[in-house]
Amino acid sequence: MKNTQKAWLFYVASAPQFGGGHVMRSLELAKTMQANGKDIDFLLDQHAAHWFPVLSEHGFEYFDDVNSVTGEYEGLWLDHYHPDYMFLNRCSYPVAGLIDTVNKSGFPKHSIAYSAHVGANVSGFEYALLNPEFAKIERSPSPVLSRITLCFGQKDSKGATTKILSILESTEVPLKLNVVCGAQNEAYAAIKEYVDRTRHDAQFYHAPSNLIEIMAQTDLFIGSGGVSVLESCAAGIPYLAIITAENQSAQVEELSALGVIINAGKIEHIIDTEFLNLIDTLTPMALNQLSNCSRKLIDGNGAQRIANEITTWAKNANG
Known part of the structure; x- marks a missing residue:
């Protein structure tokens, strides 16, 4: 049985109106963290069934309802413009995400933002998420x-x-x-x-x-x-x-x-x-x-950089 305290939850914009960019870039980070020994679950939007086969192909489990998420995770990766902030505020685990999807006022206490743009906690195009x-x-x-x-x-x-x-x-x-x-x-x-x-x-x-x-x-x-x-x-x-x-x-x-x-x-x-x-x-x-x-x-190693840093950061945040 999976120990969610050693796993990460990826909350990703995945409904048809959001296109595919959010899922694809988060998928690269998830694959990297999976290769580093982490279990990854995805939390998708409703009406996102077209992504189920893609996630299953890579061995990821998924939810399409915030109320289905149970357990405590090591951390949450957020790549979503319109997340359920009530769900986020219920999360006791650290939240990391991309600056263009981060609204700090709706975040739990522990959060960090990544971006290819200036203004994030950690910024620079060396953090670009891609294959x-x-x-x-x-x-x-x-x-x-x-x-x-x-x-x-x-x-x-x-x-x-x-x-x-x-x-x-x-x-x-x-x-x-x-x-x-x-x-x-x-x-x-x-x-x-x-x-x-x-x-x-x-x-x-x-x-x-x-x-x-x-x-x-x-x-x-x-x-x-x-x-x-x-x-x-x-x-x-x-x-x-x-x-x-x-x-x-x-x-x-x-x-x-x-x-x-x-x-x-x-x-x-x-x-x-x-x-x-x-x-x-x-x-x-x-x-x-x-x-x-x-x-x-851009050298293509952004996913590995973020994976290494948020894993260490979450460990420290969790005490």
Whole structure:
């Protein structure tokens, strides 16, 4: 029988409206802590059954109701914008989480926040949560920009994939497109049809298990400002970010200011000609510079760093 006092509970935003970024980044931390000998349970939102097989595949147990959680855990990892604060205040065990999901006024006494942004207890892009295999990708750039990957997360509620495909259709340069459609994208059929009839050389991917192989064959990644931008940075793949949710703005703006990605702005403000002109400025030299800078910033070991630190921190907090 599991001793929950030696286990961690991961409370993660997992309902369809939250996309997949929260679960995927927390899953990397959970896998790392599991490899370090910790048992991990997940607390999911209601209507998150699509994540059950993913968690089971990695040997994690899960709850989808806060009232089902019993026992005392060594600690709780929080990655949720709208958690049940009554549940959190009942928790007597330490709470760690990401700064963009932390509201200290609703937290128990012991809490610590991590972030890639300034303002957290521990900050820096070296704490980015992602699969360390991304940092092992061997980039093989083309002589000219031609291989472009489009990926706007699990849901793409703003229809960014279709919009950018439409814009790229008007370019005179022949492109090789990798079009990735998330599992919860309701426009799946329309995107597949668009890919089938485009004049470009296009491949369609529906809910791939990961982006590592796809990313390795990419000159430019065009996507939203969530987890994929950090994965791309670790891989040294030049990234053109389009903000599709307000909570992505800070990360995109900071990475852009550091010179490691291109910020194309909000999806609602994208203008066809300006977007194509922006891509035209991305010479091989400019892409190489983005690649070199991004890889220096993120090394892919963030999950191990956080796992080590919160384990020690929780041990001290528990006395």
